[in-house]
Amino acid sequence: MRVGIDVGGTTVKVGFVDGKNIVYDYEIETKGGNLFEKVFENVCAFAKEKNIKIDGVGIGVPGHVENNYITKLPNVGLENFDIALCAKKYFSDDIVIKSSNDANVAALGEAVYSNIPSCFMVTLGTGVGGGMVKNYKIVEGAHYSVGEIGHMVIDLKHNYQCTCGLKGCLETVSSATGITRLAYEYQKDYRKSSIDFSHLTAKEVVDNAKLGDELAIKVLKEATENLGRALASVAVCVDPEAFFIGGGVAKAGDFLIDMIKHYYKEYAHFAVKDIMILPAKLGNKAGIFGASQLVEMGE
Amino acid sequence: MRVGIDVGGTTVKVGFVDGKNIVYDYEIETKGGNLFEKVFENVCAFAKEKNIKIDGVGIGVPGHVENNYITKLPNVGLENFDIALCAKKYFSDDIVIKSSNDANVAALGEAVYSNIPSCFMVTLGTGVGGGMVKNYKIVEGAHYSVGEIGHMVIDLKHNYQCTCGLKGCLETVSSATGITRLAYEYQKDYRKSSIDFSHLTAKEVVDNAKLGDELAIKVLKEATENLGRALASVAVCVDPEAFFIGGGVAKAGDFLIDMIKHYYKEYAHFAVKDIMILPAKLGNKAGIFGASQLVEMGE
Numbered sequence: 001m002r003v004g005i006d007v008g009g010t011t012v013k014v015g016f017v018d019g020k021n022i023v024y025d026y027e028i029e030t031k032g033g034n035l036f037e038k039v040f041e042n043v044c045a046f047a048k049e050k051n052i053k054i055d056g057v058g059i060g061v062p063g064h065v066e067n068n069y070i071t072k073l074p075n076v077g078l079e080n081f082d083i084a085l086c087a088k089k090y091f092s093d094d095i096v097i098k099s100s101n102d103a104n105v106a107a108l109g110e111a112v113y114s115n116i117p118s119c120f121m122v123t124l125g126t127g128v129g130g131g132m133v134k135n136y137k138i139v140e141g142a143h144y145s146v147g148e149i150g151h152m153v154i155d156l157k158h159n160y161q162c163t164c165g166l167k168g169c170l171e172t173v174s175s176a177t178g179i180t181r182l183a184y185e186y187q188k189d190y191r192k193s194s195i196d197f198s199h200l201t202a203k204e205v206v207d208n209a210k211l212g213d214e215l216a217i218k219v220l221k222e223a224t225e226n227l228g229r230a231l232a233s234v235a236v237c238v239d240p241e242a243f244f245i246g247g248g249v250a251k252a253g254d255f256l257i258d259m260i261k262h263y264y265k266e267y268a269h270f271a272v273k274d275i276m277i278l279p280a281k282l283g284n285k286a287g288i289f290g291a292s293q294l295v296e297m298g299e
Numbered sequence: 300m301r302v303g304i305d306v307g308g309t310t311v312k313v314g315f316v317d318g319k320n321i322v323y324d325y326e327i328e329t330k331g332g333n334l335f336e337k338v339f340e341n342v343c344a345f346a347k348e349k350n351i352k353i354d355g356v357g358i359g360v361p362g363h364v365e366n367n368y369i370t371k372l373p374n375v376g377l378e379n380f381d382i383a384l385c386a387k388k389y390f391s392d393d394i395v396i397k398s399s400n401d402a403n404v405a406a407l408g409e410a411v412y413s414n415i416p417s418c419f420m421v422t423l424g425t426g427v428g429g430g431m432v433k434n435y436k437i438v439e440g441a442h443y444s445v446g447e448i449g450h451m452v453i454d455l456k457h458n459y460q461c462t463c464g465l466k467g468c469l470e471t472v473s474s475a476t477g478i479t480r481l482a483y484e485y486q487k488d489y490r491k492s493s494i495d496f497s498h499l500t501a502k503e504v505v506d507n508a509k510l511g512d513e514l515a516i517k518v519l520k521e522a523t524e525n526l527g528r529a530l531a532s533v534a535v536c537v538d539p540e541a542f543f544i545g546g547g548v549a550k551a552g553d554f555l556i557d558m559i560k561h562y563y564k565e566y567a568h569f570a571v572k573d574i575m576i577l578p579a580k581l582g583n584k585a586g587i588f589g590a591s592q593l594v595e596m597g598e
Binding site: 118132142239 | 443532
């Protein structure tokens, strides 16, 4: 079996994958340092207990990793860390160890799971992230920035300040944060809105939009119009077979996907108008499944 | 030697290439049909006369070609045409025959000539075209639309109608046509402009901008700001090592390139801010040189 490891800020998800089946999966708490040591030791113990032969280990990390080397990963407290060197202590040399950025890994997972060799994955969460897969291989780019479409300058109307330093980035309006920001922006114009601003989340906006709340609908239209226009631009740059939409906000389901599709078609060049826009299917298992597929990916 | 063939609407350019040197190059008139037959016959005769051993033949065509098969190429009057089948009549089976879209071929030419394995080429002409090369291989995309950034919807200010059916496409403001369109737009606000509107071309605008004409400068600022912002978006999609700027408008030289760089840096995410923006170096020989490199490209 292949092992897929999804490294997060507070927990690490581990999966044992056979073909397209996640046979076992569990989470490990990772407080107090030595993250990779703890995880690898745990994986070896679990494999021994269940009598599993490990064919390879793939790892998704929340940041930049190059040839299994992490220069800096502040959100998990790692610096100048060689994953492969650490893995040598736990696995024999013939076991492939591969790692990549978590957004890319999720894209690879969706591609393999859906049998779509070349796709572009968009994650709508606190920010807007993305990753690209071509012929079942992750495309990294010269600065490991392929797919970072959250920082396309797309909204010159509000031109909100982004955390990256730019203004008008896609994620200032189309992420979960962007959706709540837009709700505040228009709050005073819609006194009758049912949105509960004392507990404002993107989900609160989506839920109210589904019930027909005018403010919520206005906000989601603007968020998805910007996203649809951005994806139409992405399409003439990279021309994927499909877009996958994942991340927390995407849990809104077809309601949101249909809005994105609507605006995508409005702004897409005829040659790329029929690119599929699909909900990501793996949910929070995209990380472990995608990571397990790194093993297969080759160079 | 490798042969590079650049098929155009009225003439076909032919080059015999040894390493990075174009040893011979010439143009053939191609009126009256049987384009490929005439060109291949000519190439064989030329090679025989000069005692040249041909290693392979690469062809750039102005449109879509797939596995050496042209479905439709209205500007050169070809339909359902098999380039490889035609080539068989003139070349022995061991000679590689390869073809691709001319924008992609030009991108490949610049990449190889400049030793930059992964680049994105933008051609500023009547429209705005582009092509992408990754590890010295052309990236085609699912609908052969990679690099068609002329149809990114980028200018919501004027929202000009584009020939493609959309509004606000990059090429409505940043192509040669776009530059003259913007000059007309602002003409009435700049009565003292030296631009000769009876012979209005993009070159006329650029020449006047170089002399300090305020209208011309306003127009070029707007054209290059839109282009710079578009390229900043392209950068977070595909993250190339360099952008090459070619096509007729790019003959304006560093004056224009510097403006594009300025706006690119204004809109580019920090991770991709240092991507090089370079003038294309091969001029109208990018087609033949790039085509000759198709032979090396492999699958």
